[in-house]
Amino acid sequence: GENVEQHPSTLSVQEGDSAVIKCTYSDSASNYFPWYKQELGKGPQLIIDIRSNVGEKKDQRIAVTLNKTAKHFSLHITETQPEDSAVYFCAAPWGDRSSGGGADGLTFGKGTHLIIQP
Amino acid sequence: GAVVSQHPSRVICKSGTSVKIECRSLDFQATTMFWYRQFPKQSLMLMATSNEGSKATYEQGVEKDKFLINHASLTLSTLTVTSAHPEDSSFYICSAASRPKEGYTFGSGTRLTVV
Numbered sequence: 445g446e447n448v449e450q451h452p453s454t455l456s457v458q459e460g461d462s463a464v465i466k467c468t469y470s471d472s473a474s475n476y477f478p479w480y481k482q483e484l485g486k487g488p489q490l491i492i493d494i495r496s497n498v499g500e501k502k503d504q505r506i507a508v509t510l511n512k513t514a515k516h517f518s519l520h521i522t523e524t525q526p527e528d529s530a531v532y533f534c535a536a537p538w539g540d541r542s543s544g545g546g547a548d549g550l551t552f553g554k555g556t557h558l559i560i561q562p
Numbered sequence: 563g564a565v566v567s568q569h570p571s572r573v574i575c576k577s578g579t580s581v582k583i584e585c586r587s588l589d590f591q592a593t594t595m596f597w598y599r600q601f602p603k604q605s606l607m608l609m610a611t612s613n614e615g616s617k618a619t620y621e622q623g624v625e626k627d628k629f630l631i632n633h634a635s636l637t638l639s640t641l642t643v644t645s646a647h648p649e650d651s652s653f654y655i656c657s658a659a660s661r662p663k664e665g666y667t668f669g670s671g672t673r674l675t676v677v
Contacts, residue, residue, distance in 0.1 A: 549608040
């Protein structure tokens with residue numbers, strides 16, 4: 445199975461600054477790495493994902509980087525805004541037969557509570 | 563994009579009764595459905611995986627006779643919590659994976675409170 449470690453558990457940044465959340469995974473066969481944002485009382489919402497054939501992906505203020513050799517991937521949020529405050533989870537497919545989503549459940553990191561200070 | 567509808571959003575039931583949670587994929591066929599449980603301030607934990615027309619596969623420590631999963635069609639999966647107890651109170655979230663494999667879409671979750 446997959447083991448996903450996520451740091452930090454809480455991150456407080458000033459509005460406008462950048463935030464970085466890091467995750468490591470254990471299964472070298474994993475090749476799909478999503479990031480989710482969860483607001484209180486709601487289900488997780490996919491904000492960005494990356495597959496192992498690329499090292500970086502960007503979508504406006506959000507970017508994800510992947511280092512397959514080191515088995516870690518990171519979420520970068522620039523120009524943070526109050527609405528970015530939420531809990532963020534990284535995840536990786538469970539099992540050793542992952543192929544980019546579909547057949548395997550996800551193992552989630554423990555989450556990062558991101559607080560944007562006005 | 564893909565949408566998964568989960569109902570009810572909240573339910574309160576008496577101890578010993580059963581509760582059914584529905585999860586529907588609205589605009590795609592979900593070949594695989596996943597059910598997660600999330601306790602307050604904790605991460606999501608996978609409970610079971612179900613493929614359409616097959617029996618669900620439960621994770622270690624999850625009682626299959628207590629958490630009944632039905633995935634009879636490509637657009638509907640249900641989770642029934644039988645003989646609910648207060649310790650079953652949690653946030654239950656479904657997730658669907660489509661064909662072709664394009665990632666996972668999550669429902670909005672169901673807050674179950676057993677009194």
